[in-house]
Amino acid sequence: MQISRLFQIIYILLEKKSITARELADHFEVSVRTIYRDIDALSEAGIPVYSTQGKGGGISLIDNYVLNKSLLSQLEQDKILIALQSLSATGYPELKDTLSKLSSFFNKSNINWIEVDFSNWGNYEKQKDIFNLLKSSILEKRVINFSYFNSIGEKSNRNVEPFKLLFKDKAWYLIGYCLEKNSVRTFKIIRMANVFITEKSCTHTDSHELSHKSSGDFHTKNININLKFSSEGAYRVYDEFQEKEIIKNEDGSYTVISQMPEGEWLYNYLLSFGTMLEVIEPQNIRDEMARRLNILISKYIY
Structure with missing residues (x-):
């Protein structure tokens, strides 16, 4: 998702002389802190983006900057478009917009040769809503609360610091640090209900050490x-x-x-x-x- 957002930020900056971090955050439904991390990532990648403080300030590209598509080979361009098409299966409309813009920029007309749909019949809207909540909680590093039904039908309330989403064996999972169990756990998304984002910030990171201790639906003998x-x-x-x-x-x-x-x-x-x-x-x-x-x-x- 970050790569998609970075490309969109570049296009927005090409179209506008200047835009504030708050405007970008509202546009992408992420925190201002996340936008500044994106700007740092663009700068590290060699994109001449800078920010100015005070009234009339904002985030801008150096005048006359042009995104040079020759930096990417034809194969690399195709790989980017294929990756975005696969990601569009998660149901986020901004990916389709990015895909359309990049296809035009790369002069690629045949971009509809693959379609991926991970959703189950009949529950697309519910899963899409949960995905949006989980996406926001992961990017903003905020604890998420939900009711969870385990494999034998037992219901529990969970507060989880989310790390990432995982698609495995025909199902989507959330991997995160469960504050009730004090360990990394894996939750099947279809078993989650009453999901909402809390105001509490995450304190754990998705480190290799924590992931090694992970347990859940498919971390069994x-x-x-x-x-x-x-x-x-x-x-x-x-x-x-x-x-x-x-x-x-x-x-x-x-x-x-x-x-x-x-x-x-x-x-x-x-x-x-x-x-x-x-x-x-x-x-x-x-x-x-x-x-x-x-x-x-x-x-x-x-």
Whole structure:
């Protein structure tokens, strides 16, 4: 997001002689402190931007400055546009505006060859609202408060210093320092509700040491698992497992030997295969699957 904002700041400064940090902050919905960090980043990158204090002052570019697109190769230009198109999947309208301007600047007309959409059917607006809140809290380094439902349906209230958003295995996650647990935690965004930004500033940073201690939905122990799929499950076997993990049997069935994170997620995932799957090993997973299936069967037998 910062790269996108930096390009937009340059275009705004090219169009206007001068603009205040507050005006830029209001435009991008970030703090004035964030804008000054952006200005420092532009200066370090060799962009001749400067600020003046007092009445009539503001942020400006040196007169007659022209953004030189020849500094970037054709491949680098394409990579920037592809990255912005991928980021537009998060639903932020300013990315589309930046993409349009850069495409025109680079003389690129075919920019619609890729479309990425990470949102689930039916909950786009809700997820977009949460994304905007999380974006602001991360950039402004402010604590965020929300209700959270864990993998077994338990509800808790959390105050978290947000570090970053992560897309992993078909879902979005927030990684941050949980003030209730006093450790780095990972939260599945779809399980978050009643999200709001507090006035409290963050005191922790996303250091390597803290990240190493991270725990959450997918920071669990992996176990070796042996699965057998009927031939009808081939489409999911090849979609969801690596080729080196798959063995095609003589009768048309498939054996998959893989590693998966242990926990409630695993049983829900395995049950999603229905009658196409049989768990061979480990025995404790096989037994637990049988127990859950018996409970399910009892609901349909009168």
